[in-house]
Amino acid sequence: MIFSVFIFILSLLIVLFSLVLMIGKNLRNKRQKDPVKEVKKFYNQTTDKFLAVYGEIIQAYRTKDVSSYLNYTAENMRLREGMKLLDAGCGVAGPAVFFAKRFQTIHIDACSISDVQIDKAKDKVNENKVELKVFPKVCDYHTINEVYEIENYDRVYFLESYGHSADKEKLLHAAWDVLKPGGMVYIKDLFKREVADEWEQHYIDKICKDIDRAYEYHIGTLYETLSILRKKGYILKFMKTPDIPLDEFEHLSISNEFQELFDIGKIDSWDDYVFPIDFFEILAEKPIIPSDEERHLYFLNKQ
């Protein structure tokens, strides 16, 4: 008995010592990836797969007839003739071309980090003869304030591209810089779902991490985004769940199909599956306020 206790204590010390040594070594070797480069690599490798399943509108939350969803988006973005738009994370410019065809006097700068997507976007722009309205360019959307003209855009929009950003504060600050006073940022994306139960939330967090890993995403919380917007000084016009008739809703079946077909982010078992996300659309304005002192009056006077 005494002998067993002795062996036990000796083993305890050995395991403890080894763990301390190995953890130290492991921490020293930790290297971090560049999230922007990872997104570029991801889309350069998978755009053809996305196109094969999604078509040119690479969005999961949409209607069966995609054009009706894009019309809905245009309404909620409050697009008007003559506006200058910046499509941040434009994919293959499916939505940009759609808007360009719908509005006669619109100007859209469209950017994506993926050169493969931009090549395809340029082809699509030429095919649809909107080359005088849509201008695709390879660019990291965190640097739009360095690449594009400052205070030049009526709208900066993110159609399920916002979540690819690992630095959402930098992104929304860059959008602020390129927006004209009175211009608006529009975000339609998925956000982490929140529940009261601790373990269910834990499962949700884990599934979101899986999605992040599979799609080079960084699913954020709604509050994080609202907080960044408000701290920067954006005026929140609305924040809501996309409101489309249920019979027209595609029920996210397209993303399931994509996962099944290409084994990207595939759900292995539905047994423990908890639906992990909510979709929201947010419209926020960069206000026309002459000075900071008058800022508090803005809310009182604004109709």
Added chain:
Amino acid sequence: MKLKSTLAFISATTRSVDWRLSFVPFIMACVYLWSSLFNIGFSLGSLSVFALSVCTTFGFAALGYFINEFFDKADDLKAGKINKLSLISRRWQLALFIVILSACFLPWLYLPKNTITFYLILAELSCFILYSAPYLRMKRSTYFAGILDTLYAYLIPGLLSYHTYSLLASRLSSSVPILFFIALFFIGYRNIFLHQIKDILGDQKAGMISLPMRLGVKSSYVFLKLLYFLELVLILSFSVELIFIDKRYMPCLLLAIIYLGYVQADLLNIFKGATYFALLPIRHVLDLLYQLWFPLLQLSILVWIDWRWVIIVPFHLLFFVNRDFIVTFYGITIDYLWYRSLRPLLSAVLNYPIFLLFKMFGVDLIKEKKSALSYLKNKFR
């Protein structure tokens, strides 16, 4: 065909996938260990004891699941789970129950036994009933569910097999591997705790408060890390303890060290507190040791002692080894032995002289981008 479908039916209703390749191989490892520890040589008698041990092990595992499923019908309905037993008629349930009881108890007509055997069997059955039966239903108990589960799935079968083989050998081992039994308890408990985490959403629907629910996410992870840590310590301890009992068990320590070294990255992730590790496959990092390697090693030691035990190797491979393990292991072995070792070596030994030979005749095969064979074929076509 009829036998096959009957077996498939029994297998499905007793959820044999949950136990045949998980804790049963570990219990079989115990049987092999006791056989070698007590120097039980190969004979028709010892082979029949082995066969009956397998039979009763299957019987007890199936009985545990049967009783559990039988009393779980209401909870499963609430949790939206499919209760396999409720899919079959009462008559079939009774028939199945009789088959399972026979598998459980008939072997004991022949297996060596005494009063302690009966107490252990009684303890096993009491755990089944305490765990599942209405009114008692300790599986709803936050603190006792895990302990009971561990007792009936790991510790009591381990003790029962030890006792049976000591009776067969008509002697007790000079030193009882105490640390092995303690390890058995903690390995089992960690497994059950992980199961409770996996089932947490279903349990919530059924109105149960399991230990992970009571502890909350953070404390559950701390507790789990503590269990893994204890497990590591105990693995090493009992491996050393076995060497002190008999030097023939030296490979157990070697296996433990090699295996832990092999999975050290996953273990580190657990101890560093990798988020969600209780929901990721790395949570099973140690299971392969108990379910595959430890049983195989004990079987090898047994065969080493008396080569005629080799007769049970195919049986073990067929019934207690997950085919996925074999396929993965085969893939890794081929990759290391052939693609990474032998092939590059052969390539260097054979190809380089061929290259030099051609070079002597003024032909640079690398520049030509051709193999020797295709060069010769082109030349003499």
